[in-house]
Amino acid sequence: MLALTKHRGNIFAASDYTVLIHACNTQGKWGAGIAAAFKNAYPNAFAAYRAHCLSSTEPVQTGTCLLIEPCEAGTAPKHWIACLFTSARYGRGRDAPGEILENTGRAVEDLLERLRDAEESGRSVGSLRMCMINSGKFGVPWARTETVLREVEVKEGYRGAVEIWDRQA
Numbered sequence: 001m002l003a004l005t006k007h008r009g010n011i012f013a014a015s016d017y018t019v020l021i022h023a024c025n026t027q028g029k030w031g032a033g034i035a036a037a038f039k040n041a042y043p044n045a046f047a048a049y050r051a052h053c054l055s056s057t058e059p060v061q062t063g064t065c066l067l068i069e070p071c072e073a074g075t076a077p078k079h080w081i082a083c084l085f086t087s088a089r090y091g092r093g094r095d096a097p098g099e100i101l102e103n104t105g106r107a108v109e110d111l112l113e114r115l116r117d118a119e120e121s122g123r124s125v126g127s128l129r130m131c132m133i134n135s136g137k138f139g140v141p142w143a144r145t146e147t148v149l150r151e152v153e154v155k156e157g158y159r160g161a162v163e164i165w166d167r168q169a
């Protein structure tokens with residue numbers, strides 16, 4: 001079972017190689033909520049996300065994760081950005097809560113596998129920081145997402161702890 005710890009503050013004020021995790025649609029849009037803040041702070045990661053969503057004729061599958069290596073220029077922090085595809089669409093067309101929750105469990109498993117592979121290939125991977133995914137624009141009560149997260153199986157070589165960051169009230 002995945003261990004969650006609670007933190008309050010600015011999720012983006014993190015040391016290099018921290019993994020910042022958020023929930024995304026598969027349409028290539030970081031238009032609102034915390035995604036818009038990611039787009040502003042990590043333009044190169046946004047370009048990678050957008051290309052991942054739009055480069056194939058096949059839509060990206062929900063229940064998967066895109067893990068983006070630190071890729072910003074100059075003095076920008078070297079953060080990993082993890083995109084959990086928990087809903088295909090956004091706004092009124094977003095997936096139903098039950099579907100978002102199922103996609104969340106699978107997307108987190110995918111992330112943990114990708115992080116294990118990254119570490120095994122010698123990459124630096126810091127702590128895992130997640131915002132309260134699905135609880136804003138996607139409209140799923142946080143407690144339901146939390147239950148799903150705690151149930152994720154931590155396999156051999158997987159990271160077993162995730163920090164949950166709530167922004168300062």
Ligand SMILES: Nc1ncnc2c1ncn2[C@@H]1O[C@H](COP(=O)(O)OP(=O)(O)OC[C@H]2O[C@H](OP(=O)(O)O)[C@H](O)[C@@H]2O)[C@@H](O)[C@H]1O
Pocket residue numbers: 011022023024025029030031032033034035036037089090091131132133134135136137138139140167
């Ligand atoms: N600036 C900020 N700094 C820090 N924390 C912030 C923040 N803004 C919001 N939060 C908090 O971050 C959590 C998640 O809330 P969000 O509504 O963001 O995300 P979500 O996971 O429900 O939904 C994902 C879709 O929202 C987007 O919008 P579009 O689809 O583009 O329209 C995406 O693209 C996805 O598709 C909640 O605890 C918010 O309080």
